[in-house]
Amino acid sequence: MHDTSDSPIRLRRIRGFHVGGMRRHVDGFPVETRARTPGDAPVTVDMNGDHMVGQLYATHYQQTRRAYALPLLLWHGGGLTGACWDETPDGRPGWLEYFLRARYEVVVSDAFERGRASFPACPQILADPPEHRSLNAVWHHFRFGAEGAYPSGASARDLRNAAYPGSEFPVEAIEQFGRQFVGRWAGTQEYALQAYAALLRETGPCVVIGHSQGAAYALQCARRHPDLVRAVVAIEPALALGEQPAAVQAPHLFVWGDFIEGASRAWAHYRAAAERYRLALGASGCVADVLDLPAQGIKGNSHMLIMDRNSLSIAQRVHDWLARIAR
Amino acid sequence: MHDTSDSPIRLRRIRGFHVGGMRRHVDGFPVETRARTPGDAPVTVDMNGDHMVGQLYATHYQQTRRAYALPLLLWHGGGLTGACWDETPDGRPGWLEYFLRARYEVVVSDAFERGRASFPACPQILADPPEHRSLNAVWHHFRFGAEGAYPSGASARDLRNAAYPGSEFPVEAIEQFGRQFVGRWAGTQEYALQAYAALLRETGPCVVIGHSQGAAYALQCARRHPDLVRAVVAIEPALALGEQPAAVQAPHLFVWGDFIEGASRAWAHYRAAAERYRLALGASGCVADVLDLPAQGIKGNSHMLIMDRNSLSIAQRVHDWLARIAR
Numbered sequence: 001m002h003d004t005s006d007s008p009i010r011l012r013r014i015r016g017f018h019v020g021g022m023r024r025h026v027d028g029f030p031v032e033t034r035a036r037t038p039g040d041a042p043v044t045v046d047m048n049g050d051h052m053v054g055q056l057y058a059t060h061y062q063q064t065r066r067a068y069a070l071p072l073l074l075w076h077g078g079g080l081t082g083a084c085w086d087e088t089p090d091g092r093p094g095w096l097e098y099f100l101r102a103r104y105e106v107v108v109s110d111a112f113e114r115g116r117a118s119f120p121a122c123p124q125i126l127a128d129p130p131e132h133r134s135l136n137a138v139w140h141h142f143r144f145g146a147e148g149a150y151p152s153g154a155s156a157r158d159l160r161n162a163a164y165p166g167s168e169f170p171v172e173a174i175e176q177f178g179r180q181f182v183g184r185w186a187g188t189q190e191y192a193l194q195a196y197a198a199l200l201r202e203t204g205p206c207v208v209i210g211h212s213q214g215a216a217y218a219l220q221c222a223r224r225h226p227d228l229v230r231a232v233v234a235i236e237p238a239l240a241l242g243e244q245p246a247a248v249q250a251p252h253l254f255v256w257g258d259f260i261e262g263a264s265r266a267w268a269h270y271r272a273a274a275e276r277y278r279l280a281l282g283a284s285g286c287v288a289d290v291l292d293l294p295a296q297g298i299k300g301n302s303h304m305l306i307m308d309r310n311s312l313s314i315a316q317r318v319h320d321w322l323a324r325i326a327r
Numbered sequence: 328m329h330d331t332s333d334s335p336i337r338l339r340r341i342r343g344f345h346v347g348g349m350r351r352h353v354d355g356f357p358v359e360t361r362a363r364t365p366g367d368a369p370v371t372v373d374m375n376g377d378h379m380v381g382q383l384y385a386t387h388y389q390q391t392r393r394a395y396a397l398p399l400l401l402w403h404g405g406g407l408t409g410a411c412w413d414e415t416p417d418g419r420p421g422w423l424e425y426f427l428r429a430r431y432e433v434v435v436s437d438a439f440e441r442g443r444a445s446f447p448a449c450p451q452i453l454a455d456p457p458e459h460r461s462l463n464a465v466w467h468h469f470r471f472g473a474e475g476a477y478p479s480g481a482s483a484r485d486l487r488n489a490a491y492p493g494s495e496f497p498v499e500a501i502e503q504f505g506r507q508f509v510g511r512w513a514g515t516q517e518y519a520l521q522a523y524a525a526l527l528r529e530t531g532p533c534v535v536i537g538h539s540q541g542a543a544y545a546l547q548c549a550r551r552h553p554d555l556v557r558a559v560v561a562i563e564p565a566l567a568l569g570e571q572p573a574a575v576q577a578p579h580l581f582v583w584g585d586f587i588e589g590a591s592r593a594w595a596h597y598r599a600a601a602e603r604y605r606l607a608l609g610a611s612g613c614v615a616d617v618l619d620l621p622a623q624g625i626k627g628n629s630h631m632l633i634m635d636r637n638s639l640s641i642a643q644r645v646h647d648w649l650a651r652i653a654r
Contacts, residue, residue, distance in 0.1 A: 009340075014427070050479050083443045116443060116507075116509070118507075119510060131361070131374060132374050134377055135350075137373065178377070
């Protein structure tokens with residue numbers, strides 16, 4: 001067990017960069033006259049021409065003295081960005097600071113069409129409009145409380161009372177959490193996987209911790225790039241039914257929170273798919289562990305267990321597993 | 328003159344967070360059935376409900392031992408994000424690393440509707456679609472070369488030959504620069520200014536370095552929040568004609584690159600507006616300096632002088648000015 005509370009973070013470099021994607025020539029934008037700033041002269045806006053499409057954004061925090069050989073890649077879930085590993089909605093340090101203080105080299109990224117990765121023109125490149133998740137939808141989908149029970153604009157006390165009893169999510173700060181949401185497109189998986197492949201080639205052999213959609217991408221990348229993905233921590237992967245592990249050797253850890261059985265059909269379905277995947281991995285001789293938090297006596301975790309009130313004790317367990325498999 | 332090339336960056340905390348914005352209830356989204364992942368069961372997507380609108384995203388790099396009392400806020404220009412202060416398109420350290428190594432507390436942000444700040448639903452909240460800048464448009468608007476002369480897909484040599492002679496922009500890496508571009512909306516200035524005000528209240532008294540649209544916001548915030556903005560470095564501000572300084576006391580530095588006179592009507596116009604503003608500031612007793620790079624014998628800088636090949640020597644001059652006015 002290492003003490004991470006007060007040690008400074010010593011970095012050799014902070015490399016922020018984009019990687020992946022391709023040049024695409026786009027025609028068919030109408031040429032318009034717009035005033036960019038009120039009071040300013042209107043300018044001709046002609047968007048036709050070359051655009052870069054498909055890249056992702058990453059920040060590589062390079063340690064002065066790293067404690068672990070492989071860099072640790074943090075991949076966010078759907079409708080979020082790399083900011084989900086930052087400070088929690090209620091203002092506590094997140095997993096980024098935790099793993100930096102533990103002297104991992106950490107790479108935080110924004111997937112294709114999310115955050116600083118940028119989204120391409122719609123409908124010229126992505127046909128459909130994006131989905132913007134409401135707090136109402138997230139309330140039950142992320143298992144803070146029952147469907148339809150989100151109390152808009154309620155006091156901290158009423159938010160707490162509306163949540164599942166014993167919820168570890170800081171529901172009082174749900175509006176601060178909502179500030180993190182970004183639009184997301186459907187059907188962009190192949191773009192995202194290509195960009196992650198470019199990131200893996202940039203970082204070299206690594207460990208990936210993925211959350212939700214990011215965990216599903218991590219599982220796919222472990223199959224596609226077995227030379228580069230050396231271990232996977234899949235936190236509540238949003239896995240499509242029927243996905244099968246191929247010839248994978250990297251150790252895998254699956255992490256699950258609370259309120260799944262009986263409360264969330266969607267997550268019961270995802271967990272069943274992931275558990276089949278995990279058992280198939282194990283049968284092929286791969287380390288395929290599960291950290292089922294309620295089964296370990298750790299109750300109350302939501303889908304956002306990376307920012308729940310006990311988030312750093314879960315980070316500690318992930319760190320312990322990584323230390324164990326590295327031996 | 329301080330040596331920043333090799334010293335490690337020692338941080339007490341890396342605080343990534345969202346600030347500003349408000350809860351907005353949105354009705355009128357059609358309720359649809361979508362498959363999020365190919366092969367997965369379609370789900371009902373109902374976006375109606377509460378959404379957070381208007382926030383920005385910031386990362387506050389807190390030094391273990393800071394050399395300067397006031398934090399330094401880096402505000403990006405239009406169509407870009409805080410990533411513009413990261414590594415340059417040709418892979419050199421950017422202004423973020425420069426000022427961190429000089430032991431400033433640095434706050435990098437993504438303005439409203441850009442990057443991790445997220446854009447709200449369109450047309451439900453922002454009526455018009457965003458503008459996506461092409462490499463063709465940026466080629467002359469950012470003064471890499473003459474209008475219409477961008478050679479799509481050309482070799483490094485042909486890109487260099489097509490650029491203005493002596494251009495300091497790394498034109499060979501223009502596609503890597505294009506990976507940074509994000510969609511931008513017009514008419515969102517008041518949202519952006521409110522979010523910057525929230526950021527200023529969060530950081531307290533500070534120095535703002537703004538680039539382009541971010542510099543125009545910095546000038547406005549210096550007027551609106553004279554207690555919080557203690558100095559402004561306005562790099563090529565995209566200032567509307569007719570803006571007047573009010574009762575401002577904070578020292579200001581205006582920075583200009585090359586290829587303005589004779590080559591760029593847009594930037595000649597912006598510089599004329601900014602020069603009138605600067606002279607009015609000076610007449611009111613304020614320090615209102617200008618760093619006109621070509622007039623100092625430093626030729627070849629583009630609008631993106633923060634990532635030009637001589638970008639760190641310009642950062643050094645800004646640092647020297649900040650040290651001088653702090654005395």
